[in-house]
Amino acid sequence: MSKFEITANGRVATEILVGPALVDEPVLPVRSGRQQAVILTQPGIPRAIAERVAAGLDEQHTILELPDRDEAKRWEVVAELYESLAGLGVARHDTIVGVGGGALTDVAGFVAATWLRGIEAVYVPTTMLAAVDAAIGGKTGINLAGKNLVGAFAHPAKVIVDTAVLDALPLTIKREGWAEAIKTGFIADRDLVQLFVDSPEDPPTEEIVRRSIAVKADVVSEDFTETGRRMILNFGHTIGHAVEIVQGISHGEAVSIGMVAAGELSRDKFGFDFPINATLASLGLPIVAEADLKAVEHLVWLDKKRDSAGLQMVLLAEIGVPQIVHVTADDLGLGLAAIGLA
Ligand SMILES: NC(=O)c1ccc[n+]([C@@H]2O[C@H](COP(=O)([O-])OP(=O)(O)OC[C@H]3O[C@@H](n4cnc5c(N)ncnc54)[C@H](O)[C@@H]3O)[C@@H](O)[C@H]2O)c1
Ligand SMILES: [Zn+2]
Known part of the structure; x- marks a missing residue:
């Protein structure tokens, strides 16, 4: 076990x-005064995982199921959940345990951060993406008025990543997390990238997760509320996020496409020469977009990372050397052409 x-x-x-x-180990931090724990999960997550977590608890506990995927991040669901917590008498020293992917940990964290002005949260991420990204870093939120627009910075007391659970994931769900993990490698850890290059068919789950979390925990600890260094985690996200919305694909797939575009700009500006495209393709991740160019362009310019000086993107001078640069419309065109949008 690593910590x-x-x-x-x-x-x-x-x-x-x-x-x-x-x-299968007790997941709750030792603390006095806790009367109960509420385990939140979703129907798409193997029920056995929440039940195994429950079996390890000495405390009184209840398992509540929220709707699947981002349906759980709806305000109506959250409002109903507050009513359930009131009905159960969940108090200041009690704990909310979120067992699921990023959608579930986002809403579990948000509810824990706001119920009684904040109670303890513990996450058990069950997707690769949640383990390497969503569950780490203290961003919680729901989709109200727009995706992730309402939320809070609130760190769970503990995150338990069971690598056997992740190993058993369907390949499509695993891959989405690989995209975020290799992104983490590109910005900060060459050895992490090499794990994917060496075994594209079956990259070693535990080492990938350990290395990704080590980087993210380090970056987040340095920049707790996202005012500076955390921005490097957005490599591949500026264009990726726009493609995600316009094309309606998963976040991980979109980040893969976004890294191809950012890789091309990195080549243009810094002579970056790592074969990003071939590496992502060997993992079964997409490297071209099938979306309307104008719609993608429009969304990129709306990107929230835009500041008064224009659009900012994270590029790579080399692996592990991210650079935050301002990009022009011409630069953007080059990146979009690299993903088949011209
Ligand atoms: N807070 C953050 O910093 C952060 C970062 C990235 C993403 N997110 C959020 O995370 C969400 C995406 O997370 P995700 O990719 O984990 O998707 P998800 O939570 O929607 O889960 C994807 C699917 O996998 C299923 N699933 C989960 N665990 C499983 C298991 N062990 N076996 C089989 N199926 C399983 C789920 O039921 C769901 O159908 C989005 O809402 C996004 O906004 C948050
Ligand atoms: Zn991401």
């Missing part, structure tokens, strides 16, 4: 444990 920490203002905000079969 990581996210620290804020010199204190440990989150303890992260990574290893096989961890859902």
